[in-house]
Amino acid sequence: MFENSQLYKAYRDMKLIREFEERIRAEYQQGKLPGFIHMYRAQEAIAVAVCMNLTDQDYIASTHRGHGHCIAKGCTVEDMLLELCCKDEGICRGKGGSMHIADMSKGMLGANAIVGAGPPIAAGAALTAKTLKNGCVSVAFIGDGASDQGTVAEALNLAVVLNLPMIFMYENNYYAEFTKNPKPDGRIAERAGAFGMPSVCIDGSDFFAVYDAAKNAVERGRAGGGPTAIEAIVPRYYGHFEGDAQQYRERDEVKSSRSMSDPIKKFLQDPRSEGLSKNEIEKLDNEISELIENGLEKAYSASEPSYEQLFTDVYVNYKGH
Amino acid sequence: MSRISIREAINKTLHEEMARDQSIILIGEDVASKHSGGVYGVTLGLSDKFGTERVIDTPITESAIIGAAGGAALTGLRPVAELMFIDFLGVCLDQLMNQIAKFRYMFGGNVTTPVTIRTMIGAGAGTGPQHSQILYPLLVSIPGIKVVAPSNAYDAKGLLAQAIRDDDPVVFCEHKAIYDEIAEVPDEEFVIPFGEARKVCEGKDITIVAFSRMVLFAEQAAKKLSSEGISVEVIDPRTLSPLDDKSIIESVEKTGKLLIVDEANPYCSMASEVSSVVAEKAFHALKAPIRKITSPHTPVPASPTLETFYVPSLSQIEEIVRELSNY
The missing domain is CATH 3.40.50.920 (Rossmann fold)
Incomplete structure (x- = not known):
């Protein structure tokens, strides 16, 4: 059973991700943000439900579609907006941008612009946990596109062979960039079985379903039971990246995928969240708006990195030319 | 002082460093093998001494080896990974070039990645087109990685100790045709700073x-x-x-x-x-x-x-x- 405080946290984090992304999307469309951004809309329940089972000492490795994972793992909106604007005060000092947000103090090992590169890194973090016997777990978020990369198969195998405390969290939105990924639901999770890893396929828009699956996997990992794979099915609400015209999709398909279950609506309609009060929710909504507006204001007025910053932090130290 | 080979110098340094620092692990293919200690016996005896929790044999899976070493380095260990032959860089370069080399820079200086990658280079053993290359120029051109190539047992010992203790990623290139070269090497621990010819x-x-x-x-x-x-x-x-x-x-x-x-x-x-x-x-x-x-x-x-x-x-x-x- 859920405490009300947990339910409020779940709502607040999902809504924060939603509002954060809608706001930066609008800014991006006006040309105010550099680079590529990739929207997480409709997948919010996954990041939040998984990360509510983790502590700051647990690790996650994220993807190019990483804003939701960052927020759910505890990165602050202010730090993230500074980084999206590539400012000197950004969480990565403006050298990472949207696709490389990382925060070691929160166990966030980085969004990653190379599709499928995260799982070996997450396996390494799980190896640290196993070596130090600290009871921590490591989660790799993996898109359905990434699931076809060899690195993911290598990480699945290594996690089983070394019995690592790790979760392979697949987010299947049916699209590998512009190409429909013709896999039946559950096929990706089943692959884990070929390596000897238990797996489950769930509705990714159902917070409670994701939470339960993640809880089991995390408990199993902490107890030394080894890795688990979870496949969550979600619609792809927007394009591959913001600005993607999605001409490869039928208009009806986009429309119907959008009307498919909204995780936040679904969460509020679920009998398990009945105890939440409308007033409290409204209060949270207001706080979220304020957080984002203040963060944006600060990010826009913050200073650009200096010329010297180009050369710092390539190495800890480097003697040579 | 002892007269020892490059192979012995590397083996001795790995023993000394692992005894000195509990956060050091060895990870790679056949590194824990009790009988051979890898293809050329360089890691012989380490799994007996430190156990298979710290000297870890993996499947043949270079991307996972290098990637896991990077992830472990980010989160508090000091891994020494073995890429058996540098030629195998082709199957794991992303983890080195786009991940390990760039973590510190793209994460705004908030992390260190103290990983050492030992790898064999060079011709002279009749090992053919895919097991004999030098390839270090590829790595030298990537900012964020240090690259080391010792030519004698003394340097092998001091440079490997420095590589392992270094907080930056280091690729340590061992030429397979000179493992048996013998030199006078001090019995005590020492390091050779990088960037000094x-x-x-x-x-x-x-x-x-x-x-x-x-x-x-x-x-x-x-x-x-x-x-x-x-x-x-x-x-x-x-x-x-x-x-x-x-x-x-x-x-x-x-x-x-x-x-x-x-x-x-x-x-x-x-x-x-x-x-x-x-x-x-x-x-x-x-x-x-x-x-x-x-x-x-x-x-x-x-x-x-x-x-x-x-x-x-x-x-x-x-x-x-x-x-x-x-x-």
Whole structure:
């Protein structure tokens, strides 16, 4: 059973991700943000439900579609907006941008612009946990596109062979960039079985379903039971990246995928969240708006990195030319 | 002092470092093998001493080995990963080039990635096109990685200790044809700082800058040519990135003549890099054109006969030095 405080946290984090992304999307469309951004809309329940089972000492490795994972793992909106604007005060000092947000103090090992590169890194973090016997777990978020990369198969195998405390969290939105990924639901999770890893396929828009699956996997990992794979099915609400015209999709398909279950609506309609009060929710909504507006204001007025910053932090130290 | 081989020096250093620091793990293919200790016995005895929790055999899975080493380094361990042959870089380069090399920079200096990747390089063992390459120039061109290539047991010990203790990612290149080379090595622990070349022998007429196994050839050539009255100075940079260009320039300013010997393929090699450094920074000291001896722009052939033609030879070095001497 859920405490009300947990339910409020779940709502607040999902809504924060939603509002954060809608706001930066609008800014991006006006040309105010550099680079590529990739929207997480409709997948919010996954990041939040998984990360509510983790502590700051647990690790996650994220993807190019990483804003939701960052927020759910505890990165602050202010730090993230500074980084999206590539400012000197950004969480990565403006050298990472949207696709490389990382925060070691929160166990966030980085969004990653190379599709499928995260799982070996997450396996390494799980190896640290196993070596130090600290009871921590490591989660790799993996898109359905990434699931076809060899690195993911290598990480699945290594996690089983070394019995690592790790979760392979697949987010299947049916699209590998512009190409429909013709896999039946559950096929990706089943692959884990070929390596000897238990797996489950769930509705990714159902917070409670994701939470339960993640809880089991995390408990199993902490107890030394080894890795688990979870496949969550979600619609792809927007394009591959913001600005993607999605001409490869039928208009009806986009429309119907959008009307498919909204995780936040679904969460509020679920009998398990009945105890939440409308007033409290409204209060949270207001706080979220304020957080984002203040963060944006600060990010826009913050200073650009200096010329010297180009050369710092390539190495800890480097003697040579 | 003990007279030990490069293989023994590396093995001894791994023992000492693992005993000194509990956060060091070894991870790779066959590294824990009790019978062989890897292909050339370099890691023999380590799994007996430190257990298979810290000396970890993996499947044949280079992306996962290098990636996991990077992830473990980010989260508090100090992994020493083995990439059995540098040729296998082809299947795991992303984890090194896009991940490990860039973590610190793209995460705004908030992390360190203290990972050492030991790997075998070089021809001379008849191991053919996919097990004999040098390839370190590829890595030297990537910011964020340090690259080391020892030519003797003393340097192997001091440089490996430094690599493991270093907070940056280091690729440690072991030439498979010189594992049995013996040198005097102190019994106690010591480190050799990166970016400091070693003057192998002092000379006044010609400078040879050589890398890895080629240092041995250059040294032999220098000895032989001294009997002909040619005084050769041999410089072993030891670390390729960072490169001690100061020592190279100082030597060229003294001799005025430069030969570079590098087993890597010729284009964008250490030979071309050193040549460029000297052309830019010591042009006025030069009394003759800079000369380079590298392997040709071909894959490494399996045929022992062809391989002999492929690898730069002692006689080639002698010939070019004589030409430079007469210039």
